[in-house]
Amino acid sequence: MRIAILALQGAFEEHKQMLERLGVESVLIRNLHDWHQPFGGLILPGGESTAMMRVMKDEALFEPIRKAIIDGLPVFGTCAGMILLDDQHLGCMDITVKRNAYGRQLGSFQTIYNIKGIGDVPMVFIRAPYIERCGEGVEVLSTLDGHVVAARQQNMLACSFHPELTEDTRIHEYWLSTINGKH
Amino acid sequence: MEDRTQLNRNLAQMLKGGVIMDVTTPEQARIAEAAGACAVMALERIPADIRAAGGVSRMSDPKMIKGIQEAVTIPVMAKCRIGHFAEAQILEAIEIDYIDESEVLSPADDIYHIDKRKFKVPFVCGAKDLGEALRRINEGATMIRTKGEPGTGDIIQAVRHMRMMQSEIRRLVSMSEDELYEAAKQLRVPYELVQYVHENGKLPVVNFAAGGVATPADAALMMQLGAEGVFVGSGIFKSGDPAKRAQAIVKAVTNYNNPKILAELSEDLGEAMVGINEQEIELLMAERGK
Numbered sequence: 301m302r303i304a305i306l307a308l309q310g311a312f313e314e315h316k317q318m319l320e321r322l323g324v325e326s327v328l329i330r331n332l333h334d335w336h337q338p339f340g341g342l343i344l345p346g347g348e349s350t351a352m353m354r355v356m357k358d359e360a361l362f363e364p365i366r367k368a369i370i371d372g373l374p375v376f377g378t379c380a381g382m383i384l385l386d387d388q389h390l391g392c393m394d395i396t397v398k399r400n401a402y403g404r405q406l407g408s409f410q411t412i413y414n415i416k417g418i419g420d421v422p423m424v425f426i427r428a429p430y431i432e433r434c435g436e437g438v439e440v441l442s443t444l445d446g447h448v449v450a451a452r453q454q455n456m457l458a459c460s461f462h463p464e465l466t467e468d469t470r471i472h473e474y475w476l477s478t479i480n481g482k483h
Numbered sequence: 484m485e486d487r488t489q490l491n492r493n494l495a496q497m498l499k500g501g502v503i504m505d506v507t508t509p510e511q512a513r514i515a516e517a518a519g520a521c522a523v524m525a526l527e528r529i530p531a532d533i534r535a536a537g538g539v540s541r542m543s544d545p546k547m548i549k550g551i552q553e554a555v556t557i558p559v560m561a562k563c564r565i566g567h568f569a570e571a572q573i574l575e576a577i578e579i580d581y582i583d584e585s586e587v588l589s590p591a592d593d594i595y596h597i598d599k600r601k602f603k604v605p606f607v608c609g610a611k612d613l614g615e616a617l618r619r620i621n622e623g624a625t626m627i628r629t630k631g632e633p634g635t636g637d638i639i640q641a642v643r644h645m646r647m648m649q650s651e652i653r654r655l656v657s658m659s660e661d662e663l664y665e666a667a668k669q670l671r672v673p674y675e676l677v678q679y680v681h682e683n684g685k686l687p688v689v690n691f692a693a694g695g696v697a698t699p700a701d702a703a704l705m706m707q708l709g710a711e712g713v714f715v716g717s718g719i720f721k722s723g724d725p726a727k728r729a730q731a732i733v734k735a736v737t738n739y740n741n742p743k744i745l746a747e748l749s750e751d752l753g754e755a756m757v758g759i760n761e762q763e764i765e766l767l768m769a770e771r772g773k
Binding site: 309348404 | 486489490491496497498499500501502516517518519520521522552557558575578579580581604605730733736737738741744
């Protein structure tokens with residue numbers, strides 16, 4: 301299986317390395333031409349969501365990505381990627397995300413915490429968002445200090461933090477297993 | 484558990500593949516954000532104007548920086564003078580996202596850089612070569628940029644610095660392990676940093692290009708030479724159509740390897756900043772702080 305990684309801006313290389321470690325082939329999406337390749341899942345990486353939105357629209361990627369996810373393409377969004385999935389951006393997941401929810405860089409932190417179905421994992425929050433509203437079809441996977449930081453809805457998985465910045469591959473493995481229908 | 488250095492290096496990773504733009508007003512900051520900037524650098528005068536005005540150039544008024552912090556949601560950076568740790572403390576107090584200990588301002592100390600490990604906020608520093616980059620990292624910088632020659636609109640110095648860094652990195656990679664001790668001595672940095680570069684073929688922190696970027700082609704050139712993102716100072720707001728040029732440079736950094744897209748977005752950008760050639764300038768800012 302081949303996984304596409306949106307590579308308009310941000311930490312897409314880190315996701316690529318994570319997939320390499322798991323022996324999964326990946327392809328970087330920088331423009332509409334890249335989009336027209338076969339792949340079985342999409343990662344929306346961390347970075348700046350405003351920058352990604354700008355380039356996504358300019359490169360005419362916004363609509364094709366939105367449509368593919370609504371049609372069932374498995375997607376995994378981390379940090380800015382989670383923001384892109386919410387009802388204010390791509391409008392795919394029935395969630396509302398609060399940007400910069402922990403404040404500026406001085407509010408960035410790391411911790412170890414539980415994710416339902418996976419266990420305790422290291423979580424790195426960089427100027428991170430959290431989910432402030434979850435719709436009915438959304439399954440909450442992790443709530444840290446009263447705020448939802450990981451959730452799942454059908455073909456979509458999203459988290460506030462950056463598993464790609466750690467050595468722990470379990471969240472990526474979990475997502476890949478959902479594509480293969482094991483969860 | 485809390486490892487600020489790691490968190491601060493991580494923030495730089497999130498900026499990769501992006502453009503950081505110099506802005507002097509909230510209005511410019513909003514234009515930069517809308518154009519797709521991944522961060523802005525708040526300063527009172529852009530380098531071209533600092534160069535033209537002469538005199539001592541200092542940290543910007545915190546009130547002006549706060550105005551920009553309120554105007555945008557992307558990270559806001561600001562500059563302090565080389566060695567001026569009190570200015571850095573002030574910037575930390577207003578919760579700046581990144582401090583640029585910058586040669587663009589007049590240096591406050593001609594021997595010592597700031598001990599950046601004492602701070603919780605991250606620092607980016609300029610470098611002309613690998614030794615400078617590793618010395619700044621050893622002092623606690625969590626992001627590096629080429630110095631280039633700010634405010635000139637001339638890319639030659641940034642190219643020179645990036646090429647120098649990359650060739651020195653390749654040299655370290657090809658060394659045998661017993662040669663690394665001597666390399667560390669020559670570079671005046673701890674062995675562990677040299678060993679990291681030897682094993683990984685890159686700096687332990689993100690490395691951007693800065694100084695003299697004026698066109699989408701300049702940005703693409705720096706990315707192809709190994710930069711992980713680009714700072715644009717005077718190049719945007721000294722040009723004829725800042726919003727359009729800013730957007731074009733953002734797209735050029737994403738598709739730096741695609742000449743067809745670069746050709747399209749280089750069209751019809753209006754006038755680029757006039758610029759000055761390196762032979763015509765009297766003040767070499769890149770020579771500040773080694």
